[in-house]
Amino acid sequence: MKFLRKSPILNLKKNAYPFQQEAFDQIKNNEYFAIFHEQGLGKTKIAIDLTYFWLGDEQVDSVLIVTKKSLIKNWQDEFIIHGNLQPIVLGSDKAESLEKMFAPGFIYLTNFESVRNNLEAFKSFFNFRNAGIILDESTQIKNPKSQTAKAFHAIAPDAKKRIIMTGTPISNRPYDVWSQIYFLDFGQRLGKNFGDFKDEYDLDNNLSKSYSGQIIFKNALNALREIISDCSVRETKKTAGIELPGKKFVVEYVDLEKKQQVLYSKLQKELYASVIKEGKLVEEDVEVILKRLLRLVQIASNPYLVDESYAGKACKLEPLKKIVDKARSEESKIIIWTNFIDNVEWLCKQFDLKGCVGIHGGIDVKHRDKLISNFRTNNSIDILITTPGVAREGLTLVEANYSIFFDRNFSLENYLQAQDRIYRISQKKECYIYKIIAKNSIDEWVDALLAAKEIAARYAQGDITKDEYEKEMSFDFAELLAEVLST
Numbered sequence: 001m002k003f004l005r006k007s008p009i010l011n012l013k014k015n016a017y018p019f020q021q022e023a024f025d026q027i028k029n030n031e032y033f034a035i036f037h038e039q040g041l042g043k044t045k046i047a048i049d050l051t052y053f054w055l056g057d058e059q060v061d062s063v064l065i066v067t068k069k070s071l072i073k074n075w076q077d078e079f080i081i082h083g084n085l086q087p088i089v090l091g092s093d094k095a096e097s098l099e100k101m102f103a104p105g106f107i108y109l110t111n112f113e114s115v116r117n118n119l120e121a122f123k124s125f126f127n128f129r130n131a132g133i134i135l136d137e138s139t140q141i142k143n144p145k146s147q148t149a150k151a152f153h154a155i156a157p158d159a160k161k162r163i164i165m166t167g168t169p170i171s172n173r174p175y176d177v178w179s180q181i182y183f184l185d186f187g188q189r190l191g192k193n194f195g196d197f198k199d200e201y202d203l204d205n206n207l208s209k210s211y212s213g214q215i216i217f218k219n220a221l222n223a224l225r226e227i228i229s230d231c232s233v234r235e236t237k238k239t240a241g242i243e244l245p246g247k248k249f250v251v252e253y254v255d256l257e258k259k260q261q262v263l264y265s266k267l268q269k270e271l272y273a274s275v276i277k278e279g280k281l282v283e284e285d286v287e288v289i290l291k292r293l294l295r296l297v298q299i300a301s302n303p304y305l306v307d308e309s310y311a312g313k314a315c316k317l318e319p320l321k322k323i324v325d326k327a328r329s330e331e332s333k334i335i336i337w338t339n340f341i342d343n344v345e346w347l348c349k350q351f352d353l354k355g356c357v358g359i360h361g362g363i364d365v366k367h368r369d370k371l372i373s374n375f376r377t378n379n380s381i382d383i384l385i386t387t388p389g390v391a392r393e394g395l396t397l398v399e400a401n402y403s404i405f406f407d408r409n410f411s412l413e414n415y416l417q418a419q420d421r422i423y424r425i426s427q428k429k430e431c432y433i434y435k436i437i438a439k440n441s442i443d444e445w446v447d448a449l450l451a452a453k454e455i456a457a458r459y460a461q462g463d464i465t466k467d468e469y470e471k472e473m474s475f476d477f478a479e480l481l482a483e484v485l486s487t
Contacts, residue, residue, distance in 0.1 A: 008106050010052045011084045016045055017425075019240040023233045024049050029059075032162040032184040034138075034232035036461065039167030039417055040396075040424030041240055044075070047134050047165060048082045055106055060132040060160050062106055064125070066152075067136035069111040070390055073369050075136070076109070094118050101125045112140045116151040123155055132161030135183070139171045139413060144179040144194045156183050167420070169232075170457035171413030174201035174224060177460075181228060189227050203456055208475040218469065221460040229462070236463055237423075245401075245430040247423050252319045252436045256300065259312030264299045264441065267306075271296065293442055294409075300438040301407035302343055316406060316436045317350060323404055323434055324351075328382060332429065333375070333400035336385045337418050339409045347385045347406070356383035361390050375399070388414035397421040401429040406436055408446055412453040445484045448477040 016024060019037075023046050027033040035043050047065065054060045065087065067075055072089060079086055087109035090097040097114065098121050108125075115122050125131065133155070135141065141149040156162055162184050169177050175198040178190050191197055200220055207213045237244060256264055271293060298305040302314045320336070327334045338344060344358040357371040368390060375384045376399045384391075384400065388411070391397075400422050408415055423431045437443040452474055459469040 008055055008085060010056045012049065012052060012082060013084070014045070014082050016049060017042065017240070017242075019235050020046050020049070023235070024053070026233055027163070028053050030231075031160070032231065034169070034180065034184065034228070035163065035165040036169045036232050036234040037167060037240075038234075038236045038463075039420040041167070041235055041237065041242065042425060043165045043167070044078045044136070045082060047136070047163065048079065050163065051107060051132075051134070052083060052085075054132055054161060060130055062108065062129045062131040063134065063161075064108045064110065064122075064131055064159075065134045065136065066110055066112055066115060068140065069113065070365055070368065071136065071395075072109060072111060072365075074395065079107070090114055092117070094121065097121065102128065112148050112152075115155070116148045119151045119154065122151075123158065126155055126158035130160055132163070133159040134163040134165065136165050138164035138166045138180045138183070139168060139176065141183060142171060142176040142179050144182065149179050149183075152183055153179075157186070168413045168416050168457070170460055172411060172453060173203050174221060174456060174460050177224070177228070181231070184231060189231070203452065208477070208479060214473075214475060217456075218459075218466075218473075221456060221469075222466065224460050225462050234461055234463075242425060244423065244425075244427055247431045247433065249433045249435070252323070252434060253439050254315045254319055254436060256438050256441060257313045257315045259310070260299065260303050260315055263303050263307060263310065264296065267295055267299060296442040297407060297409065297446070298340060300441040300443050301338065301340065302346060304346060305340055305342055315438055319436055320347075320404065320406060321350075323402070324383065327402040327432075332402050333382045334384070334402040334404060335391075335397060335400050335418075335421060336383060336404045336406055337388060337408075338385070338406045339387060339389075339414070340407070341387060343406065344385050344387060351383060355381055356385060357381055358385040359390055360387045363390075372397075388418045391418070391421065395421055396424055396426070398424055398427040401427065401431045402434070403431070404434040404436070407443070408435070408450065410446060410449060412450055412457060415450055416454070440484070442484055445477060445480050448474070448480050452477055 020042055023035060023037070028050060035046055037043050051063045054063065065075060076087065085107055087107040088100050088105045090100055090108055090110035092114055097118060101121065135152070141152050143149055164180050164183060169180060178194050178197045181190050201224065207217060275292065295306050301316065303310040303312065304314070324334055336347060338347065341360040341362055344360045348356055348358040357375050359368045359371050372395065375381050376397065384397070403419050403422050419433050435447070437447060455469060455473045458464045
């Protein structure tokens with residue numbers, strides 16, 4: 001050890017669940033590992049137990065935990081709940097962080113942006129210390145071409161212990177897992193070339209017309225599961241034996257309002273020619289297509305988002321209010337999800353700001369934390385309106401048991417993480433997951449695409465069997481998009 005400090009007092013306050021203890025025992029003496037437990041199963045507890053064990057066993061002298069900015073306070077709270085050590089928080093102030101890095105300490109907590117923007121200092125941190133690193137919500141490094149992923153790949157070789165954690169390792173496409181595993185083993189299992197891996201594991205539009213391609217894709221998913229099984233643990237609520245109340249999915253289909261339909265059809269005609277040529281999709285990457293079609297998603301959600309002069313109604317508003325009325329009659333709390341910041345503000349106004357709070361990326365993190373706390377503890381506030389970008393991960397919101405998706409984009413991670421804010425350990429009520437879908441609109445394609453992504457992810461993660469995959473998997477989303485765009 002290169003500095004003087006007192007030995008830490010390592011007293012854990014709570015015992016782990018059996019499935020958490022099993023994961024801990026499997027991981028504790030390994031150089032690296034992935035914790036892929038389904039969201040809501042207490043990955044944070046496993047990480048804290050590992051941190052205490054490594055320090056007590058002198059496998060490391062320090063541990064750096066990296067998470068999203070919005071989850072810093074959540075981690076601080078978890079350390080108070082589970083142990084007696086508090087982490088030193090490294091923020092965006094480079095000079096202040098540098099001073100903290102090289103002062104005596106054991107556990108450090110920072111965010112992904114701070115590491116990316118202060119890479120040389122963090123490299124020095126790992127050279128100075130015999131330190132381990134834990135990445136919470138590791139899908140933040142899923143794109144190997146991003147500066148964030150490159151930064152973490154650069155410091156990984158100097159970390160004596162490496163842990164990644166996420167409940168959605170395959171957050172959109174199977175190839176999302178490559179960069180995360182590369183952080184652990186530097187290409188040992190999935191190869192050193194992301195391009196080659198991406199070609200093999202891409203859920204592309206051509207699969208809808210290629211039976212042989214579908215077989216190859218299925219076999220690749222099964223192989224992927226086997227390849228990463230020796231460096232990862234995965235439990236679902238079912239396999240972990242967690243007894244939770246029921247989880248009911250409800251779809252509310254609605255027709256576009258007449259004026260809304262006119263606006264939608266006008267834009268639909270403009271976009272059709274840029275996306276469909278001779279009956280075929282111009283782009284093979286459906287994410288690129290959806291970005292082009294984002295305004296269609298906005299119109300189906302709320303026409304005011306694209307036309308402030310719109311004088312009609314939004315078709316989803318009345319169904320939403322009926323669901324809220326039902327939940328309120330049961331004295332239940334509700335989370336309403338939308339992908340658009342302006343929608344958060346607009347929806348709050350639709351409820352006359354009574355009994356609701358709204359949070360999004362434009363609100364300061366500390367103020368967001370206060371609003372979330374108010375929602376959780378104040379009985380007069382029963383609606384939280386938010387975007388997945390700020391509330392999909394890390395938060396436990398079991399005070400609510402209604403989760404309503406006013407609109408969705410192509411992100412499977414957003415959808416799965418968001419719905420499981422309420423379906424977690426300590427939930428006491430039956431949970432209701434509502435999707436409000438505008439018929440004959442882009443909503444139907446998004447629904448089909450997310451369904452295909454989810455089945456592919458569950459198979460690759462080992463959540464379902466081969467028979468279940470073959471029964472549930474559909475590649476019809478490409479044809480459905482052409483139908484949705486046809487006028």
